[in-house]
Amino acid sequence: MDEIKSQIEYSELLAAKVLGSLTEDQKKELEAFEKKLHHQKLVHEILDADAFEKWTQKIDGVDTEKEWSSFLVKMEQKPEKRSRVVVMRAVKWTAAAAAIFLVGFVLFSVFQTSGIDQGYESVENANIQPGSSHAELVLSDGEVVDLETESKDKISQGTVTAENINGTLQYSDIEKKSAIEVKKNTLRVPRGAEYQLVLSDGTKVWLNAETELTYPVSFTGGKRRVELKGEAYFDVAPDEEVPFVVTSRNQEVTVLGTEFNISAYEADNTITTTLVEGKVKVNADESDVAEYLVPDQQVVFNTNTAFMEKSNVDVYPYIAWKEGRFVFNNVTLEQFLSKVARWYDVEVIFNDDSIKNIRFTGDLPRYNNMTSILKIIETEMSVHIQIKDNKKVYVSDK
């Protein structure tokens, strides 16, 4: 990014040079730039009448008005993105900015209402596709790489390479634990997606929809630290000497080598850690109070009070997502639909609050069209469901 910025700055010097308007300092700066390898040739190639003439013809061939219109059309096809942006702003903004937010909100509502003339659809006519395997990788310099199942990418960072094969991003370090500066990467999985990751120590991570994991490309020091937002299942490579630590907001989970699931969505005020194998320690950061979990145990951590509640559970419903299933044991309709909504990238709206607390138990496939799931809910729970634009699911009392 900085390299690009400095290119933009050098272009200003070149323009000033052509127009005979360089100051003494700028002249020196440009001379230093031209001294670098290949730069003199480059500047010579750029400051060329024919090349400039060709470029002018190309730029005049771009119909910016037309492109602007198609940009607006494209943006309007993605209304859910806009709503997400507004919500995030609401969180970020301070009271001082409230007035501006109001303007933004009014604009947003106008868009919302203008779209309503299109009708609703019944569950039968809707077509909501399940999520797929894709993610965004953010490199330490801020560069963003799009990852998709079918694409094969190899990204090198120092001695570490990250290879993207069949929906899994795999890191490997040629020199084990190279002690040089540690670069951090972030794997970002949007709503309606999932992804798998193999860290440089061999730890496997399954990332659920709307999840972000930040980790060093290579682990150094006495701890293997990663940071989680959202939900992930970890299969940690054993290393007795170097504990693996997962931080989610103000909770820390410390492990030596084990399998467990953490659900830490920002929208919830709890973080749920469920242990499948091995042993883990859960504690609030900067606190000595800790809970130790053995297999088939779970801790629900309240992020506001840092209070922890330990219980024995059947782990399967909590990790079934990674096996391609939705498994719910006596959860409310609201909890169930909020999970499902993340995977199908839809918004769920309850027209009647009374039905939010209907309990639900079931085991459903994750890779089907959403219609089949909604049909089951409609018949089993006596609710009425309407769908708009395959993006909004309205649930009301029958």
Add this chain to the structure above:
Amino acid sequence: MKVSGKTIQYNSAEFKTIFEHLFPSMCVLASRILKSEDKGKDIAQEAFVKLWRKDTEEFTDQKALQAYLYVLVKNACISELRKEAKHKSTILEEGLTISQQAFLNEILREETYKLLHIAIKELSPQAENVVKLTLQGYQNQDIANELNVTVNTVKTVKKRAYKALRTKLGNQFIAILLTNFFDFF
């Protein structure tokens, strides 16, 4: 999205100005790399749509926004080149991609031309001739002889073009952004 601390909506007049200023060069750059104007257009469009899907959506200034767009365009070009290579079933890793340095060079070219283009558009055909002759390697004296004016006139035309460029960029962006985008000038 926030630029220089100011919030901008995607369908606002402010963003339209930014779009008008940045879209053509993103488009031309991608077209040049992919050797296809249609693909270049698609990639530039995609980059602008993606810009609004960025989660942090805060840019310290317009240069940061511009740099981010260039990164999006570069990444999209690379995946497009790879896709094309797959169809042709090439095995060579070279040529499928564009090196960071080559891309930076293209940015320098794009940005320089953009500035010269603005400078010329703002002024008389005489300014255009002066710029073109300068790019052909003419010294001020040669330009004066060619255009049948004095050396001082040539110098003045250049200075005026430069000043016009500064003013133009200043006005365009001061209105939008709290900090001056081209504070270098």
